[in-house]
Structures are given as C-alpha cells and as structure tokens.
Amino acid sequence: MVDLPRNPTREVRIGTTTIGAGHDIAIQSMTATHTQDIDATVSQVNALAKAGADVVRIAVDSRKDADALAEIAKQTNANLSVDLQENYRLAEHVAPHVAKLRYNPGHLYHHEREKPWEEKVRYLVGIAEEHDCAMRVGVNCGSVDPEKKAKHDPADTVAPMLESALDHCEFLDSIGFTRYCVSLKDSDPKHVIDVNQRFAEARPDVPLHLGVTEAGMPPDGVIKTRIAFEQLISKGIGDTIRVSLTVPNDRKPEEIVAGRQILADIAAGRVRSFVDFGLDTLNIISCPSCSRVENEAFIDLAASVKEMTAYAKEHAITIAVMGCRVNGPGETDDADLGLWCGPNFVNLKRGPRELGAFSYEDILPRLKQELDTVIAERELSATPS
Numbered sequence: 001m002v003d004l005p006r007n008p009t010r011e012v013r014i015g016t017t018t019i020g021a022g023h024d025i026a027i028q029s030m031t032a033t034h035t036q037d038i039d040a041t042v043s044q045v046n047a048l049a050k051a052g053a054d055v056v057r058i059a060v061d062s063r064k065d066a067d068a069l070a071e072i073a074k075q076t077n078a079n080l081s082v083d084l085q086e087n088y089r090l091a092e093h094v095a096p097h098v099a100k101l102r103y104n105p106g107h108l109y110h111h112e113r114e115k116p117w118e119e120k121v122r123y124l125v126g127i128a129e130e131h132d133c134a135m136r137v138g139v140n141c142g143s144v145d146p147e148k149k150a151k152h153d154p155a156d157t158v159a160p161m162l163e164s165a166l167d168h169c170e171f172l173d174s175i176g177f178t179r180y181c182v183s184l185k186d187s188d189p190k191h192v193i194d195v196n197q198r199f200a201e202a203r204p205d206v207p208l209h210l211g212v213t214e215a216g217m218p219p220d221g222v223i224k225t226r227i228a229f230e231q232l233i234s235k236g237i238g239d240t241i242r243v244s245l246t247v248p249n250d251r252k253p254e255e256i257v258a259g260r261q262i263l264a265d266i267a268a269g270r271v272r273s274f275v276d277f278g279l280d281t282l283n284i285i286s287c288p289s290c291s292r293v294e295n296e297a298f299i300d301l302a303a304s305v306k307e308m309t310a311y312a313k314e315h316a317i318t319i320a321v322m323g324c325r326v327n328g329p330g331e332t333d334d335a336d337l338g339l340w341c342g343p344n345f346v347n348l349k350r351g352p353r354e355l356g357a358f359s360y361e362d363i364l365p366r367l368k369q370e371l372d373t374v375i376a377e378r379e380l381s382a383t384p385s
C-alpha cells in the first residue's frame with residue numbers, strides 16, 4: 001500500500017458518515033429515477049447503499065418531489081443528500097429528511113433576483129443548522145455564477161468557478177458555519193485537476209467532493225474520472241468522490257463499484273500513466289442522468305451517438321449529449337456539437353448555433369450530417385493556402 005498524503009481538512013459529518021480530517025474517502029452516488037416514483041427511487045437508493053454508497057443524493061425540483069422525498073426517507077437507512085436546484089426555498093421542506101443539502105452558487109440567481117446571494121445562503125445555513133444537515137457548495141462548469149463569468153476571459157472557465165467557490169467559503173465562515181464541503185466539477189478531467197488543485201492550495205482546510213461531471217458511459221467515463229482522481233488523491237486532495245456514469249437505472253450501482261476500484265488502485269499504487277483520453281481524438285461527454293430526464297430514450301441515444309460517430313474517432317471533436325432541458329443548453333456550451341433531450345425531441349447545436357429540435361428517429365442522421373460538416377471545416381482550415 002502507498003502511504004498517501006491527506007490534506008488537513010475539517011471534519012464534516014453527514015448522517016452516519018464523516019468526511020475530512022483523515023477519515024476514509026467516502027463514496028457517493030445519485031439517483032436517476034423520477035423522485036416522485038417513490039418505489040423506484042427507494043429501490044435505487046437501497047441498491048446504491050447495498051453497493052457501498054456512503055451518501056446517496058436525490059434531486060428535488062418541486063414541492064411534489066419534496067413530499068416524495070419525505071416518503072423515500074422513511075423507507076431507507078441510507079444517508080441522503082438533496083440536490084437543490086433553482087428552487088432553493090424547498091430546503092425547508094426537505095432538510096428534515098436528509099443529512100446534507102447541496103446548493104449550486106450558479107443556481108441561486110434564478111429566483112428572487114433582487115435578493116443578494118448572501119441572504120439566500122444565510123437562509124440555507126439556518127435550515128441546515130436547524131435540521132442537523134451538512135452542506136455542499138457544488139460549483140459546476142455548466143452553470144457558473146453569471147457575475148463571476150462576466151469578470152473573466154470567456155476562455156478561462158476555471159477562474160470563475162474557483163472564485164465562486166472561494167467567495168461562498170468565505171461567506172459561510174464569516175457567519176460561523178463550517179460544516180460544509182465544496183465540489184468543483186467539469187467534464188474535462190484536466191480542468192477538474194486544475195481547479196481542485198488551485199482550490200486546495202487556497203483552502204486546504206475545506207473538504208473536497210471530487211467528480212468529473214458528464215463523464216459519459218463506461219469504460220470511457222471511468223477512465224476520465226480515474227485520470228482526475230489519480231492526480232488529485234495522490235496529492236492528498238479529496239475527501240469524498242462520485243463517479244458519474246451514463247448507465248441505465250438498474251446499473252447505477254456501477255458508479256460505486258468503479259469509485260471503490262479507483263480508490264483501491266490509487267491506495268495500492270496501481271495508477272495508470274496520464275492517458276491522453278481525447279484531446280486529439282473524438283471526445284463524447286454525456287450526463288449521468290438524474291430525475292430530470294424526461295425521456296428514458298436518452299440512455300440509448302447516448303450509446304447510439306457513440307456507435308454512430310465511431311468513424312470520426314481520429315478527429316479532435318467534442319460531442320455532448322445531455323439528458324434534460326434544464327441543464328442541457330448550458331452544459332453543451334463548450335462542445336463542438338451539443339444535444340439535449342426533451343420529452344419528444346432532441347435539441348441540437350453546432351458550436352453556439354442552435355440548429356433546432358429533431359425527433360428521436362431523425363436526430364442521428366442529422367448529427368452525422370453536422371459531424372461531417374465539422375470534419376470538413378477542420379480539414380479545410382488545416383489545408384495550407
């Protein structure tokens with residue numbers, strides 16, 4: 001076994017699990033069932049817990065989801081975390097049933113725009129303290145605080161994420177709340193490494209939740225995540241992890257198995273060399289799906305995109321396939337070709353240009369046409385004039 005360093009992070013208790021301060025790195029996952037489908041969600045939570053999940057996150061977008069969560073919590077002993085999206089005020093309805101609240105600083109802007117974010121965070125802290133909840137400040141590359149984005153060069157996606165996380169930490173500390181961890185997720189493992197290293201340098205005391213968002217399908221998704229985790233955990237960075245994989249609901253526990261394997265390999269020194277996973281080759285990113293997916297055909301579509309585009313594998317092109325209309329438009333921003341799914345249609349864009357919505361039958365041929373266009377444009381620009 002390798003004697004791995006660990007950053008001197010604070011101890012943060014999440015239900016029966018404790019992260020930070022040298023505790024074992026906890027493994028998390030998230031349900032992808034519809035939260036209001038109580039039986040399916042309970043069964044997925046329990047399958048994840050059985051596979052060894054220390055914490056299971058559930059997304060809550062509405063009052064009905066919050067009511068369902070109360071029922072779900074009665075039927076499991078798992079440590080539950082809730083993913084608050086735009087509707088942060090749902091916190092008071094869900095906190096009595098969970099061990100942790102996750103909020104995204106970039107999502108606090110959507111409701112009550114006139115209210116300063118500090119006031120909203122102060123409210124969340126009050127709720128967390130009242131209900132014995134830990135908190136995660138979850139910064140995501142696809143939904144960074146717009147004020148922070150405006151201050152930095154658009155090509156520098158890491159700086160606004162970092163600044164947003166550091167500001168929130170400073171504010172939480174200033175009001176005396178320290179029972180929190182931070183996550184800084186991106187779909188590019190290199191960005192994940194960079195932003196987490198920089199954050200850990202500035203705040204070695206704050207526990208970090210590591211993850212590569214929209215890592216995609218196994219095995220590529222596991223490889224991308226492994227690259228980031230190897231580089232960070234071997235330097236003492238990271239107190240809890242999630243491996244985000246695009247897999248059907250009954251295979252969700254694979255996220256836990258993959259996470260445990262990566263941790264075991266790092267601990268045993270079985271690290272792989274830094275793999276060039278895709279900067280010079282085709283890179284397909286796809287979200288791990290969650291309760292916001294409106295058409296289960298998304299999972300098959302992600303697999304079909306991978307299969308159909310295999311002919312372009314030598315081209316440095318990024319294709320993003322997202323499961324919903326909530327985060328899909330933003331999370332496809334950096335891709336050469338982006339798809340995000342609605343109930344009956346799949347939206348497509350090439351670079352920043354939206355090309356329209358196509359049926360699930362028509363999307364693949366149209367995607368191929370656009371992919372051929374991107375390849376032709378690249379070849380033309382590479383030809384010496």
Ligand code: SF4
Binds near residue numbers: 289290291324327
């Ligand atoms: S893109 Fe949408 S469906 Fe996919 S994980 Fe994110 S919120 Fe869930």
